[in-house]
Amino acid sequence: MSATGTGERLLDIRGLKTHFKTDDGWVHAVDGVDIALDAGETLGVVGESGCGKTITAMSTLKLIPMPPGRIVAGQILWRGRDIVPLTSDEMRSIRAKEIAIVFQEPMTSLNPVYTVGDQIGEVIRQHEGLNKKQTLDRTIEMLRLVHIPNPERRVNDYPHQFSGGMRQRVMIAMALSCNPKLLIADEPTTALDVTIQAQILELLAEMKSKLGMAVMLITHAMGVVAETCQRVVVMYAGKVVEEAPVRELFRNPRHPYTQGLIRSIPRIDLAAVKKTRLEAIGGVVPRLIDPAPGCRFAARCRFAKGICSEATPELREVAPGHKVACVLA
Amino acid sequence: MSQYLLRRLLIALPSLLGISVVLFTILALAPGDPFEELATNPAIPPEVREALRVKFGLDDPVWTRYFRWLTAMLQGDWGFSFASRVDVDELILGRVPTTLIVIGSSQLLALLVALPVGVIAATRPYSIFDQIANTLAFIGFSLPTFFTGLLLILVFSIYLDWLPFVYRADVPGSGWPWLWEHIKQAIMPVLVLGLFQGASMTRYVRSATLDVIRLDYVTTARSKGLRERVVIVKHVVRNSLIPVVTLVALQMPAVFGGAIVTEQIFRVPGIGSLLISAILANDTPVIMGVTFVFAILVILFNLIADVLYGWLDPRISYR
Secondary structure (H helix, E strand, O other): OOOOOOOOEEEEEEEEEEEEEEOOEEEEEEEEEEEEEEOOOEEEEEOOOOOOHHHHHHHHOOOOOOOOEEEEEEEEEEOOEEOOOOOHHHHHOOEOOOEEEEOOOOOOOOOOOOOHHHHHHHHHHHHHOOOHHHHHHHHHHHHHHOOOOOHHHHOOOOHHHOOHHHHHHHHHHHHHOOOOOEEEEEOOOOOOOHHHHHHHHHHHHHHHHHHOOEEEEEEOOHHHHHHHOOEEEEEEOOEEEEEEEHHHHHHOOOOHHHHHHHHOOOOHHHHHHOOOOOOOOOOOOOOOEOOOOOOOOHHHOOOOOHHHHOOOOOOEEEEOOEEEOOOOO | OHHHHHHHHHHHHHHHHHHHHHHHHHHHHOOOOOOHHHHOOOOOOHHHHHHHHHHOOOOOOHHHHHHHHHHHHHOOOOOEOOOOOOEHHHHHHHHHHHHHHHHHHHHHHHHHHHHHHHHHHHHOOOOHHHHHHHHHHHHHHHOOHHHHHHHHHHHHHHHOOOOOOOOOOOOOOOHHHHHHHHHHHHHHHHHHHHHHHHHHHHHHHHHHHHHHHOOHHHHHHHHOOOOHHHHHHHHHHHHHHHHHHHHHHHHHHHHHHHHHHHHHHHOOOOHHHHHHHHHHOOOHHHHHHHHHHHHHHHHHHHHHHHHHHHHHOOOOOOO
């Protein structure tokens, strides 16, 4: 996925805040996130579990269950148009047709009682207005595109007749069947074993070069980001803490959290030479119910000073294209 | 599929055989003599009563009587009613249609109420609609049918005089007036049984739908840009029906049991009321026949449930 963006600004998330109502109070799951994405670009969104990556993605398609969720502030500009105020009917023409999503769990993301052909064909019929025969042809073509052997026969099979990796291929075929301009891949390989992970990432790269859509790859694996993305956004506790081109981020991480993430990647080259302990970031993610002001990473940060817990650091540009939200960086 | 059905039907035979053994033994152990009223009649000498007992083989050991019943049954002879002096099969066949019509329409009514109400309640959990539906459902299955039945009779037959409270199988006339008369007398029993069943079924449908609605594939369906109605009807309801089918099939014996009570209240001449009068008259061949028919019906409904499973869930294969 090395092709550079073609320039058109597709997605511009500004100050997005998605909160959830619980019995204990409002959880600030996404709390002022800015993410921009150009046509044809591959953007990585990384962070540990619960940092708000998935909620950001789901907010972009307005798939957040409301209630308890609520977009309390911010704009999501899709090709210049704010989709936050859109009705669910208006959203339907954007879903799958312009922005498609692949979820983490291929085992549960397909409906067990319908054939995969039925489930892919459903999207095509919804958005492309094709007849039965054309829909079937297009479905088989999509299955062939994602390298499912014997697509003419497999189209009539049910999800339980596919392996996890094959189901994720079906999900990708489904997501790409209406030629979306943006594919959001929400941890598409997390639930798969390592060899299958590589195959799925390879497939995503191949689809991108064939179809030219932009990709927002959500993951918690830094290695996956290094291989596939051009630009990376690092999220922590509902906020963006650092954003940079991928090379810049790995060579010169500015935020202590990003530095910790990169240090925690297992290094097979070092392990061969000497016994090393895998580095971890101490502490746990803070509670997101009515969070205190100040940097949310301060409690776990080894460089933290008094100033860190006084005011929330703003995301500022420290080098061309490199933004960081840390007063010390 | 047809092979599966055939095999299931063959498996049903030993179950029916077992059921008949248990029924027959229990009836033989039960006290009571079909000819006891003859004993109190001074015009009939005890020898006549003894001769009758011998004629019907009532003094033979249980197993001899059972095998006599079984061989007769296999030849299509259901026995002879001591009380009504007619063949049992004739007696039952004359009453089965009435029972099936009342139970069938009440189950249909229960489904027609439970499916939409349960699904809508689950799509808006804790909304006003859900709260009202829940409250009504609780009231519905807390009130026994003999209470609601009498209440309806009191209101609609006694005070308002709109509906008849005795169900007649032999309504005179033909054409539309005849049909209307039939519908009028069926309204109350069907309403009582149907709403009672519908109330608990609503709870099943609601909880099954709540379980399905938060699953990943429902989010997938929404992410495809489908209409919410399509998401619910196509992707949610079909999956939530799978456990509901089980529960409804398991409830069938209770439904028949409830129908016996309802038939008594509304004087519906079905097999339920036949069973009650046969028990009161110690009419063993009829009791045996009716309970056996109930057993057959329950097994039949379970078979229908199994077939429905396979239709709803392709992961179940009939091998």
